[in-house]
Amino acid sequence: xxxxxxxxxxxxxxxxxxxxxxxxxxxxxxxxxxxxxxxxxxxxxxxxxxxxxxxxxxxxxxxxxxxxxxxxxxxxxxxxxxxxxxxxxxxxxxxxxxxxxxxxxxxxxxxxxxxxxxxxxxxxxxxxxxxxxxxxxxxxxxxxxxxxxxxxxxxxxxxxxxxxxxxxxxxxxxxxxxxxxxxxxxxxxxxxxxxxxxxxxxxxxxxxxxxxxxxxxxxxxxxxxxxxxxxxxxxxxxxxxxxxxxxxxxxxxxxxxxxxxxxxxxxxxxxxxxxxxxxxxxxxxxxxxxxxxxxxxxxxxxxxxxxxxxxxxxxxxxxxxxxxxxxxxxxxxxxxxxxxxxxxxxxxxxxxxxxxxxxxxxxxxxxxxxxxxxxxxxxxxxxxxxxxxxxxxxxxxxxxxxxxxxxxxxxxxxxxxxxxxx
Amino acid sequence: xxxxxxxxxxxxxxxxxxxxxxxxxxxxxxxxxxxxxxxxxxxxxxxxxxxxxxxxxxxxxxxxxxxxxxxxxxxxxxxxxxxxxxxxxxxxxxxxxxxxxxxxxxxxxxxxxxxxxxxxxxxxxxxxxxxxxxxxxxxxxxxxxxxxxxxxxxxxxxxxxxxxxxxxxxxxxxxxxxxxxxxxxxxxxxxxxxxxxxxxxxxxxxxxxxxxxxxxxxxxxxxxxxxxxxxxxxxxxxxxxxxxxxxxxxxxxxxxxxxxxxxxxxxxxxxxxxxxxxxxxxxxxxxxxxxxxxxxxxxxxxxxxxxxxxxxxxxxxxxxxxxxxxxxxxxxxxxxxxxxxxxxxxxxxxxxxxxxxxxxxxxxxxxxxxxxxxxxxxxxxxxxxxxxxxxxxxxxxxxxxxxxxxxxxxxxxxxxxxxxxxxxxxxxxxxxxxxxxxxxxxxxxx
Ligand SMILES: Cc1cc2nc3c(=O)[nH]c(=O)nc-3n(C[C@H](O)[C@H](O)[C@H](O)COP(=O)(O)OP(=O)(O)OC[C@H]3O[C@@H](n4cnc5c(N)ncnc54)[C@H](O)[C@@H]3O)c2cc1C
Ligand SMILES: Cc1cc2nc3c(=O)[nH]c(=O)nc-3n(C[C@H](O)[C@H](O)[C@H](O)COP(=O)(O)O)c2cc1C
Ligand code: SF4
Ligand code: SF4
Ligand code: SF4
Numbered sequence: 111x112x113x114x115x116x117x118x119x120x121x122x123x124x125x126x127x128x129x130x131x132x133x134x135x136x137x138x139x140x141x142x143x144x145x146x147x148x149x150x151x152x153x154x155x156x157x158x159x160x161x162x163x164x165x166x167x168x169x170x171x172x173x174x175x176x177x178x179x180x181x182x183x184x185x186x187x188x189x190x191x192x193x194x195x196x197x198x199x200x201x202x203x204x205x206x207x208x209x210x211x212x213x214x215x216x217x218x219x220x221x222x223x224x225x226x227x228x229x230x231x232x233x234x235x236x237x238x239x240x241x242x243x244x245x246x247x248x249x250x251x252x253x254x255x256x257x258x259x260x261x262x263x264x265x266x267x268x269x270x271x272x273x274x275x276x277x278x279x280x281x282x283x284x285x286x287x288x289x290x291x292x293x294x295x296x297x298x299x300x301x302x303x304x305x306x307x308x309x310x311x312x313x314x315x316x317x318x319x320x321x322x323x324x325x326x327x328x329x330x331x332x333x334x335x336x337x338x339x340x341x342x343x344x345x346x347x348x349x350x351x352x353x354x355x356x357x358x359x360x361x362x363x364x365x366x367x368x369x370x371x372x373x374x375x376x377x378x379x380x381x382x383x384x385x386x387x388x389x390x391x392x393x394x395x396x397x398x399x400x401x402x403x404x405x406x407x408x409x410x411x412x413x414x415x416x417x418x419x420x421x422x423x424x425x426x427x428x429x430x431x432x433x434x435x436x437x438x439x440x441x442x443x444x445x446x447x448x449x450x451x452x453x454x455x456x457x458x459x460x461x462x463x464x465x466x467x468x469x470x471x472x473x474x475x476x477x478x479x480x481x482x483x484x485x486x487x488x489x490x491x492x493x494x495x496x497x498x499x500x501x502x503x504x505x506x507x508x509x510x511x512x513x514x515x516x517x518x519x520x521x522x523x524x525x526x527x528x529x530x531x532x
Numbered sequence: 533x534x535x536x537x538x539x540x541x542x543x544x545x546x547x548x549x550x551x552x553x554x555x556x557x558x559x560x561x562x563x564x565x566x567x568x569x570x571x572x573x574x575x576x577x578x579x580x581x582x583x584x585x586x587x588x589x590x591x592x593x594x595x596x597x598x599x600x601x602x603x604x605x606x607x608x609x610x611x612x613x614x615x616x617x618x619x620x621x622x623x624x625x626x627x628x629x630x631x632x633x634x635x636x637x638x639x640x641x642x643x644x645x646x647x648x649x650x651x652x653x654x655x656x657x658x659x660x661x662x663x664x665x666x667x668x669x670x671x672x673x674x675x676x677x678x679x680x681x682x683x684x685x686x687x688x689x690x691x692x693x694x695x696x697x698x699x700x701x702x703x704x705x706x707x708x709x710x711x712x713x714x715x716x717x718x719x720x721x722x723x724x725x726x727x728x729x730x731x732x733x734x735x736x737x738x739x740x741x742x743x744x745x746x747x748x749x750x751x752x753x754x755x756x757x758x759x760x761x762x763x764x765x766x767x768x769x770x771x772x773x774x775x776x777x778x779x780x781x782x783x784x785x786x787x788x789x790x791x792x793x794x795x796x797x798x799x800x801x802x803x804x805x806x807x808x809x810x811x812x813x814x815x816x817x818x819x820x821x822x823x824x825x826x827x828x829x830x831x832x833x834x835x836x837x838x839x840x841x842x843x844x845x846x847x848x849x850x851x852x853x854x855x856x857x858x859x860x861x862x863x864x865x866x867x868x869x870x871x872x873x874x875x876x877x878x879x880x881x882x883x884x885x886x887x888x889x890x891x892x893x894x895x896x897x898x899x900x901x902x903x904x905x906x907x908x909x910x911x912x913x914x915x916x917x918x919x920x921x922x923x924x925x926x927x928x929x930x931x932x933x934x935x936x937x938x939x940x941x942x943x944x945x946x947x948x949x950x951x952x953x954x955x956x957x958x959x960x961x962x963x964x965x966x967x968x969x970x971x972x973x974x975x976x977x978x
Pocket of ligand 4: 579580581582583584586609612615616619621624625626641642645957
């Protein structure tokens with residue numbers, strides 16, 4: 111059996127699965143239940159000046175019968191009194207000393223406020239901090255959250271204040287509500303943050319109620335932009351993660367990956383692209399804490415299968431497999447192949463290719479089942495048919511290199527090679 | 533002994549309740565609708581005789597456009613609601629669904645079709661507007677599926693339609709023939725009314741071609757005539773004892789069942805049903821559901837050659853009906869004028885006939901069933917005398933047509949009276965084809 115225990119800047123946890131700072135981690139009852147279920151650690155719900163929440167708070171995007179593909183909230187940081195939070199943190203750490211206890215912070219914008227909060231949390235037993243520079247709603251209007259994360263200068267200043275005081279590891283959580291997360295990430299690393307985490311939620315409107323004409327979520331006839339998360343944001347999170355894992359400055363610190371992680375497979379992808387630990391919020395909010403069981407077992411089985419003994423054996427292994435478009439090999443070519451034994455004749459490959467791609471699938475009419483075959487000479491290898499085919503491994507892509515040698519776009523131009531003539 | 537009133541009211545109610553209940557909730561319908569792959573040139577559509585755009589109407593359920601979904605169905609099949617309850621889908625749309633090829637249960641197409649169309653009928657969503665009357669008049673004989681479907685298409689185009697119907701209700705075999713646990717009389721009436729809502733269609737009940745009306749009259753008074761009178765009673769067995777009390781024709785037996793209250797229907801203690809088609813199944817299961825103690829279905833070939841679907845045979849078996857294969861009725865034995873036993877030749881299979889089915893031949897042995905009732909269900913008899921009397925070309929009573937037109941001037945035909953007895957959905961398609969042929973014909977006449 112592989113060893114899935116994690117050591118993040120000296121903060122140990124039996125597995126790399128932490129609960130992200132959010133309602134699942136906002137009080138003792140939840141956190142104890144999470145630990146009992148097997149979660150490796152938590153990032154306690156963000157603490158700061160006490161706030162007041164509204165009702166309702168969440169909305170979601172459903173897709174083709176699947177609920178909560180994307181999740182949206184307009185909640186603020188913890189709305190509970192600070193001393194109760196601190197007391198509960200102490201109690202939880204005492205009961206589960208082997209789990210990671212990170213406390214998320216968003217103090218008011220003064221050095222004193224940050225120092226005071228840091229002191230109190232360290233005294234309560236926090237093992238690390240996560241600075242919330244990411245909350246996209248409610249707090250920004252007060253000059254907090256994403257307002258800090260969107261401005262590298264301000265972020266840098268706040269991190270410096272924190273580093274003056276903190277004696278335990280500090281993670282800075284980045285907002286995705288920017289063109290690039292790298293400038294703020296760099297500023298925070300230069301200011302001394304020990305680690306980065308990303309992403310926080312993405313500003314969004316999940317939909318409009320077609321009866322009331324009020325967007326979701328509904329608060330007395332109005333709505334506001336909320337923070338989007340859940341499976342729908344995973345691809346965006348992975349992209350931002352990669353840019354941090356590749357940048358020469360930001361890649362120096364460990365990363366805790368967040369955004370749409372629901373299964374061990376998602377987690378492994380984040381880790382391959384540079385996350386040392388991963389954080390989960392929406393998936394737990396949709397299914398409860400029990401999902402961690404399969405996350406641990408699935409990760410373990412995959413590592414055994416691939417021969418990885420510890421997490422460090424594979425963390426970051428895919429980072430360099432994302433390159434620049436200009437460096438891609440133009441002589442690589444593959445074409446679709448339909449396995450006639452598996453084909454169920456649904457015609458989806460045909461109609462997508464015919465209507466929207468390269469007219470590379472041949473239809474021969476039958477009653478009631480048509481036969482579909484690939485016109486190899488017309489297939490550009492775009493993958494569309496394979497993506498829409500409802501049968502696993504029915505359409506496969508077969509490598510047919512144009513020529514053995516590597517050639518990229520720049521070389522292609524230099525050599526004056528021909529472009530498409532149709 | 534043959535008698536009625538064998539069961540309590542609750543038992544009748546239970547035995548004749550909806551055999552394929554609808555989706556209870558929208559969520560239940562959505563779960564199934566979302567499974568549909570939205571196939572291109574979908575096999576299910578090709579397997580539907582009326583070519584309903586199945587992927588489209590199912591997709592419309594998933595977008596909460598139920599109104600549009602029912603529209604899609606009715607555009608191809610104005611009896612889409614009835615069809616969703618009576619179609620033998622396992623050999624039509626659902627039998628062709630691509631999920632079968634994944635060894636997965638097919639999409640419950642008919643159940644989804646029922647979901648949308650039932651809402652349309654309940655809310656009386658009307659989709660079709662009749663064009664302004666164009667002065668053309670068409671007479672239709674028979675208010676069954678073929679006649680109603682033809683009438684609806686014609687009326688949409690502004691034709692004034694008169695339907696002559698010998699019974700006092702519309703719907704044809706939908707109302708008088710189909711098993712009571714598939715459709716209720718109320719549903720049939722609602723469906724007919726829904727179709728008639730378009731206007732321009734008048735049904736004259738209790739009018740029978742050949743009795744109160746003649747073809748010549750109609751040819752004179754109308755621009756065209758559409759014959760959709762279906763087929764008649766079950767074929768005769770032509771064996772001794774056929775006239776004994778207790779020998780009944782399946783169509784009459786079911787007609788009574790559909791038009792009277794269950795407790796008034798006579799049924800024997802021990803019943804033999806002759807035949808293995810859909811009508812035989814319906815007669816057998818309903819005899820059992822009326823309280824008969826023993827029902828045996830008798831067929832001269834083997835299970836492999838049966839003309840009902842496996843699904844239907846399974847229904848009969850689950851109802852406790854027995855089967856006797858390779859047995860051909862030879863004689864019905866009576867006592868005091870009443871049925872006492874059925875003697876059958878034991879058969880063996882021989883050479884394939886023209887249709888490829890092996891011909892059964894007697895082995896010389898016989899088998900005797902002690903029964904007090906015999907129900908004949910060996911195919912229905914076309915109205916040969918009526919058809920031939922008017923000089924209409926036919927094959928053993930089945931009317932010959934060329935693109936819906938008969939050999940007689942202005943006279944068109946479709947449905948069971950042409951095909952000898954298929955399904956409701958085939959009759960609906962025949963009605964559409966007939967209407968289009970008539971419209972083309974009338975345009976050219978001027
Ligand atoms: C017992 C039984 C069970 C069946 N079960 C199913 C089933 O489950 N599913 C399915 O799809 N199909 C089933 N069918 C077949 C289906 O009912 C027919 O295929 C369909 O009704 C044919 O429609 P039609 O309009 O051609 O004829 P019909 O439905 O027979 O309609 C003909 C109409 O013409 C009237 N008529 C007849 N003669 C005259 C006349 N001389 N003058 C005026 N009017 C006249 C009749 O009263 C009737 O209303 C079943 C049939 C039977 C007999
Ligand atoms: C209801 C809700 C409240 C949240 N509150 C906080 C918070 O207080 N502090 C914070 O840093 N992130 C907060 N988040 C963001 C999550 O920690 C996480 O970054 C985001 O949901 C993406 O992960 P996911 O896709 O697994 O949900 C919140 C998210 C949700 C859904
Ligand atoms: S999408 Fe797949 S299953 Fe469907 S027709 Fe194409 S190859 Fe066959
Ligand atoms: S009409 Fe009958 S065959 Fe056609 S789609 Fe409906 S249920 Fe299927
Ligand atoms: S064949 Fe099945 S999956 Fe495909 S469109 Fe028809 S019902 Fe849907």
